[in-house]
Amino acid sequence: MEDTVETKDRIYEQLARVGKAISSPKRLELLDLLRQGPRSVEVLACESGLSVANASRHLQVLRQAQLVEVEKQGKQVIYSVGDQKVCEFFQTMCSLAEARLADFERLMRKVAENDPYLEAVDRSLLMQRAREGSITVLDVRPAQEYAAGHIPGAVSVPLNELEERIQEISPENKIVAYCRGPYCLLASRAVELLRSKGFEAVRIRDGVHEWKMHGLQLER
Numbered sequence: 001m002e003d004t005v006e007t008k009d010r011i012y013e014q015l016a017r018v019g020k021a022i023s024s025p026k027r028l029e030l031l032d033l034l035r036q037g038p039r040s041v042e043v044l045a046c047e048s049g050l051s052v053a054n055a056s057r058h059l060q061v062l063r064q065a066q067l068v069e070v071e072k073q074g075k076q077v078i079y080s081v082g083d084q085k086v087c088e089f090f091q092t093m094c095s096l097a098e099a100r101l102a103d104f105e106r107l108m109r110k111v112a113e114n115d116p117y118l119e120a121v122d123r124s125l126l127m128q129r130a131r132e133g134s135i136t137v138l139d140v141r142p143a144q145e146y147a148a149g150h151i152p153g154a155v156s157v158p159l160n161e162l163e164e165r166i167q168e169i170s171p172e173n174k175i176v177a178y179c180r181g182p183y184c185l186l187a188s189r190a191v192e193l194l195r196s197k198g199f200e201a202v203r204i205r206d207g208v209h210e211w212k213m214h215g216l217q218l219e220r
Helices: 002-021 025-036 041-048 052-064 084-100 102-113 123-132 143-148 186-196 208-213
Strands: 068-073 076-081 135-139 174-178 201-203
Touching: 002 052, 025 041, 025 052, 025 076, 025 084, 041 052, 041 076, 052 068, 084 102, 084 208, 123 135, 174 186, 186 201
Parallel strands: 135 174, 174 201
Antiparallel strands: 068 076
């Protein structure tokens, strides 16, 4: 019986490793970035507003819990999520927080209220209209994230290239922009820029993981 109790306690200790690893807001942000595609520690530090040293320390905690993996590519150290189950776990955690935490729900509602160009869309209809060419679906994430997986028919124009490449976008079509999901601001900034240039543009809440969660395929 003592062995059984000890084994049970050890099981909960292992579960607690995952809980400890995700107990930091910055580690959650890093994990969310890595869901979009592999990155070096330098890129992760830049995108999360951390120093390289701090980013590296957070990544080591995530690695110890087997949530991320590391690979050497020349002189660079590249991090990626452990596997698809890590992405599913993150998505489930977000859904749980939105369903159960009143403060979280209020924050999400505030985001929606402050974004007049957020639009709810029928995903199947969006794909159909993109295939027909009646709308332009714009992926404003970095190019490497687009290459890792994107909504079918989407065109890649990263936000930091949008102003100089704006002539590539047809002004005759409605623009539907998306980025990393509901907590990302890239698409909102893209829509503001596009509308200031006279385009009809909106953004959708979905990122690629929300898309996959609804059973829809991505293109690579």
